[in-house]
Amino acid sequence: MKKLLSLLLISLVLVSCKKDDEDDITSIPHITFKSISPGTIKEFKDSVVIGIEYTDGDGDLGENGTGIENAFITDTRNNLTYSFRIRQLAPDNANIIIRGNLNIVVPSLGLLNSSSSGESASFQVYIKDRAGNSSNTVTTSSVTVVP
Numbered sequence: 001m002k003k004l005l006s007l008l009l010i011s012l013v014l015v016s017c018k019k020d021d022e023d024d025i026t027s028i029p030h031i032t033f034k035s036i037s038p039g040t041i042k043e044f045k046d047s048v049v050i051g052i053e054y055t056d057g058d059g060d061l062g063e064n065g066t067g068i069e070n071a072f073i074t075d076t077r078n079n080l081t082y083s084f085r086i087r088q089l090a091p092d093n094a095n096i097i098i099r100g101n102l103n104i105v106v107p108s109l110g111l112l113n114s115s116s117s118g119e120s121a122s123f124q125v126y127i128k129d130r131a132g133n134s135s136n137t138v139t140t141s142s143v144t145v146v147p
Contacts, residue, residue: 025097027058029127029135034101036123040144041109048106050140052125059090059098060130071104074124076139077112086127109145118146 035051050073054061063070069083090098104125111119122142127135 025055025057027056027060027129027131028133029054029056029061029129031055031125031127031135031138033125033138033140036140036143038143040118040146043111043145043147044108047108048121048123048143050104050106050123050125051101052104052127052138053099053101054127054135055097055099056089056129057097058129058131059094059096061090061098061127062086062088063130064088070128070130071102072126072128073104073106075109076122076124077119082106111145111147114147116147118144121145 032053033050034053035049037049037051038046041048061070063085064087066085068085071084071086072081073084074081084104086102089100090096106123109121113119120142121144123140124137125140126137129135
């Protein structure tokens with residue numbers, strides 16, 4: 001009887017556990033800001049690398065066709081938006097949860113005030129899946145642009 005009661009209790013505990021919050025995952029992509037580097041960039045010479053973590057509930061993130069733009073990064077200093085293409089991350093019609101990390105490289109930046117000895121720049125980032133669903137928008141920490 002003790003064994004049966006113990007087995008029943010263990011079964012109840014296992015059934016009541018949620019599997020890694022997968023119930024909260026939807027077909028709308030979700031991103032989290034992870035990193036930005038380097039901390040200081042030389043105007044018109046260095047690139048900025050922004051790292052994000054993504055989750056997409058139906059696997060339709062990314063596109064293999066050329067000319068497609070599905071990652072958007074806005075320089076908050078002047079609201080200039082850069083557009084990029086994320087390659088397709090899962091086969092067509094896979095309908096699976098995908099998670100991972102992306103590094104997006106923003107080409108060289110300039111100073112908005114040419115007489116400045118340095119400016120702080122941060123970015124807003126969002127992505128779109130093939131169904132046209134836009135993710136949440138995240139804001140990066142700042143980097144310093146120097147002449």
